[in-house]
Amino acid sequence: MSSDNQILEEFTSKEYEHGWTVDLESDQAPKGLNEDTVRFISHKKNEPDWLLQWRLKAFRHWQKMEEPNWANVNYPAIDYQDIIYYSAPKPKKELSSLDEVDPELLATFEKLGISLDEQKRLSGVAVDAVIDSVSVATTFKDTLGKLGVIFCSFSEAVKEHPELIREYLGSVVPMTDNYFAALNSAVFSDGSFCYIPKGVRCPMELSTYFRINAANTGQFERTLIIAEEGSYVSYLEGCTAPMRDENQLHAAVVEIYVKGSAEVKYSTVQNWYPGNKEGVGGIYNFVTKRAICAGDHAKISWTQVETGSSITWKYPSCILKGDYSIGEFYSVAVTNNMQQADTGTKMIHIGKHTRSRIVSKGVSVGRSQNSYRGQVKITKKADGARNFSQCDSLLMGSQCGAHTFPYIDVENKSAQVEHEATTSKIGEDQIFYCTQRGIDEESAVALIVNGYCKEVLNQLPMEFAVEAQKLLALTLEGSVG
Amino acid sequence: MLKITNLHASVEGKEILKGINLEIKAGEVHAIMGPNGSGKSTLASVLAGREEYETTKGEVNYMGKDLLELAAEDRAREGVFLAFQYPIEIPGVSTTNFLKTAINQIREYRGEEQLDAVTFLSRMKEKMKLVEIDQSLLSRSLNEGFSGGEKKRNEIFQMAMLEPKLAILDETDSGLDIDALKIVANGVNKLKTKDNATIVVTHYQRLLDYIVPDFVHVLYKGRIVKSGTKDLALELEAKGYDWIKEEVKETV
Amino acid sequence: MQATLSLKEKIEELREKIPEARINALDELLHVGLPARKHEEYKYTPLTRFYEEISGKAGKTEIRPDRYTDPEFILKADTHKLYIINGMFDAETADIPKGITVKTNDTPGLKNPKGHDAFDLLNDVLFTSGCNIMVPANFTVEKPLVIINVIDKASSVSESHISNRIHMGQNAELTIIEVQHYIGENESFDSSVSNYHLEKDARLNSYTVQVDGNNNYHYNSHHVHQESGSVYNNFTMTLSGKMLRNNHNVTLDDSHCETNLLGFYFADDQQHIDNHTTVDHRKPDSNSNELYKGILKGTGKGVFNGKIYVRPHAQNTLAYQSNKNILLSDEATVHTKPQLEIWADDVKCSHGCTAGQLDNEALFYLRSRGLSEDYAKAYLLNAFASEITDEIKPAFLKDYLSDLIHHKLSSNDR
Secondary structure, eight states: OOHHHHHHHHOOOOOOTTOOOOOOOEEEOOSSOSHHHHHHHHHHTTOOHHHHHHHHHHHHHHHHOOOOOOSSOOOOOOOGGGSBOOEEESSOOOOSSGGGSOHHHHHHHHHTTOOOSHHHHHHTEEEEEEETTEEEEEOOHHHHHHTTOEEEEHHHHHHHOHHHHHHHTTSSSOTTSSHHHHHHHHHOOBOEEEEEOTTOBOSSEEEEEEEOOSTTBOBOBEEEEEEOTTOEEEEEEEEEOOOOSSEEEEOOEEEEEEOTTOEEEEEEEEOOOOOOTTOOSEEEEEEEEEEEEOSTTOEEEEEEEEOOOSEEEEOOEEEEOSTTOEEEEEEEEEEOTTOEEEEOOEEEEOSTTOEEEEEEEEEEETTOEEEEEEEEEEOTTOTTOEEEEEEEEEEESSSOEEEEEEEEEEOOTTOEEEEEEEEEOOOHHHHHHHHHTTOOHHHHHHHHHHHHTHHHHTTSOHHHHHHHHHHHHHHHTTTOO | OEEEEEEEEEETTEEEEEEEEEEEOTTOEEEEEOSTTSSHHHHHHHHHTOTTEEEEEEEEEETTEEGGGSOHHHHHHTTEEEEOSSOOOEEEEEHHHHHHHHHHHHHHHTTOOOOOHHHHHHHHHHHHHHTTOOHHHHHSEETTTOOHHHHHHHHHHHHHHHOOSEEEEESTTTTOOHHHHHHHHHHHHHHOOSSOEEEEEESSSGGGGTSOOSEEEEEETTEEEEEEOHHHHHHHHHHOSHHHHHHHHHHO | OGGGSOHHHHHHHHTTTSOGGGHHHHHHHHHHOSOOTTOGGGTTOOHHHHHHHHTTTOOOOOOOGGGOOOOHHHHSSOOEEEEEETTEEOTTTOOOOTTSEEEEOOSOSOSOOTTOOHHHHHHHHHOOBOEEEEEOTTOBOOSOEEEEEEEEOSSSOEEEEEEEEEEEOTTOEEEEEEEEEEESSSOEEEEEEEEEEEOTTOEEEEEEEEOOOSSEEEEEEEEEEEOTTOEEEEEEEEOOOSEEEEEEEEEEOSTTOEEEEEEEEEEOTTOEEEEEEEEEEOSSSOEEEEEEEEEEOTTOEEEEEEEEEEOTTOTTOEEEEEEEEEEOSSSOEEEEEEEEEEOOSSOEEEEEEEEEOOOHHHHHHHHHTTOOHHHHHHHHHHHHHHHHHTTOOSHHHHHHHHHHHHHHHHSSOO
């Protein structure tokens, strides 16, 4: 038997590290979905009528839609009536400082490795924490406020900045965009809102941590980021969920509106519960993320490290409307055991001299299926557009699959589009070289995979990168070694 | 330090080593020479624990331990170092990061504390001089895009960092020009102490002008057919391997 | 009255008229229907719409060999020739190489119609004839064998469906050149389905030559099945036609097979060329290589979809695929989707595709050496095409196609 196979078999499964639950009393909507559910959520959140109407419109549209089936993933039909669409940790009261936060909740975040207190302040990351769809704490508000940066929960933004919400909600991802986006539009319960005024360079990383805690709940958060002309922000998103035998649905929407010469960097480390070794449980992660570079010289950069979820359906996209705007997508997707991921991006070139870059690194382990699906579209008017895509797959073991589905549509002769993809494995020679230097096989594999993903990990802010590296090693445990 | 007794090894069912006997003591330098395909590199690989090679017979005692029972990484942690003939490339992993991982895992095995960053870096600086290797090379992906000479120097640099007891240099001279050869040999010589030993596997005598061996062994068809001192290497240089082949024929 | 019937009804009517062996395909066709507009495999190529328009309009097929002369490039070539005229294999004029058998093909191609392209099913229900070629073991046919598919649409709209088979015995070798030849200006729809089987160590060189015809809608499909040690080479050269769809499916069903697929397409105004290829590695130790290049001009449209499958246990597979496109006008478009699906870990697979204009650097370089811009462009485009044409073995075919491409590229503006 080759050493590789042995390596694969020797590895024992490492249980999901964030798989604990917390006994938080929560305030829930009854199971099931109908117009009353939508009204219930809107009422709970004291929303203005226009927003309720918006939700209802989305709901009615959603009812007419069919769940998409084109992705390379298989899962039993979701019973949308068997989900709780709203669950808020109780007591829900206005919090003026962190001291008032439920200590149980703070402990939750400690376990997540996110401290909402002083430590985090020292490291200079503002955090918005969302548990079971409700934002529970946002740090650093005052510091940011002085610069005019708004960083708060979505619900708060609806109350405090209704004009901004009204103007931009659905402007990048229309409520009718797709099945899951429509569903989210109808029932989203909270999320983060971020506004960077003209010319402001946000001095710290803004970060949202999402956690699904309650059982049988879906999580439908919504993030809206607006970057005014010439501004800059780096935004981080992390997520975990408890281990549960049933599947939980997560259908989020992220909209980013980037104006001229502004730049938004959006980084995700997705670590939802992936299900156990046999594929029982885990999060269904059906997420719509899209950014528009509305003005000239705007830039959006997506970086994602996807290690969790039993099913991932996610295509952070860039609409490059402004001339000379830039879209980037850097992705690492690791699937192990029975996980399935169908992820990639869309680069829609509309403006002249727009540029995009795609770097996707897939790692398939165990019996998992890992697909890259991406579209590069150069429209008629996008003179001088450029795209370069590199999609690499790494397979470990003979029971997994790696798939690449790039769609390249070019309607302009001056475009320059290049796509490259390769598939490879970790060489026995590489592992032997490492072991000869005293590194055990498991660490050798983690080291090599980290090296393989370097180009993407380099895009992450420092402390996220460290976290991501650890996460990669964890995900690979129980798979290789 | 190392005692090899009647070692047989095969790869894909084909026997390559057919009874090697060799004893190496601390402080010694042994050269293993032989024509192509004689089993030199196989011997190096078997000692380092490459899994494609199956040892079918014989014993290898290394500092009181049964070397063949140890996993490759444990052999490394016990102080066996192989300088590869063809160092592998690992994209995205810098030499620095790689060595830090290796050193800390070795230290953990030995029950020692992790090396702090400052000590690690100062040790690196010190050893870099030894093989005249540049910092920029060490922050690049391991061996990726390195020239032949750079790869070999990197091997000796790693050897310096890991401070092995038994170093096996597998055709370290191949593909090196004379200047690089001197640098590499100089590095190896400086690392020599009375407590460690070196096995130099080579096809040509050239390297032995710079790394002077205490003993020279000629490997042919999987056996050590002749042993001697440095003079044997010179004789081989002058006469080639044919006379050895003849001698072996006669004795068979 | 025919025209008022839906396609479905027309097909249903055939149930009573066609042999038993075709009923499976008919049932499956009724079940799946011809691909609708949103069908993933046909989303850029609305062949169904045009088929529906033409189907039923065709006049009675008249066989008029007298109206026909060979295309010039094969007239003088030293080859064997077989003719299929308006869907019927002409056994009388067939020049069959000694040592092999060629018969009229009347065997429906599909044993199990499930999962087939609907146009394959349509062909299986409707095909009228074709040739069935058997090359015995250890036999090498020296001269190329040309199959000329003549579609005479001079006097009315035409519809035809043919199906060819080639069976290569162990260690047999054959070069085949399939030529589409259209006469007249009326609209036509024709389908051609070929089933090739290569036994152990057989070598088949096939050339698909689509260089004439306008107002024609053409569906072409190849199913190639390779046994161990066999070598299959195909060149698909598409330089003319209104809307063409080529499906090239190769199954490497054993070890040590080799497959080389090369293609060149040139679409000018109102032309639409769609190449779909599937290379299916089912067993270990086989190699495949694919290179398709295209130039799109005017309102020309190019579609490329290349699938490589590496099934579980097909270890040590080497599979390469590349698709390169040059757009010469603002109205030209290309849709390319190179697709890799890998279920085995010890394989080397890669694909790449590019779309863009001529390299400005290269253009400038040539101009700085004194070439006019137009000449420099033509020069570079010819160089782009020659990567494919240079590989063509029969000299007469290589010369003809190189000249034709050269002519098309240097005619009028860009």
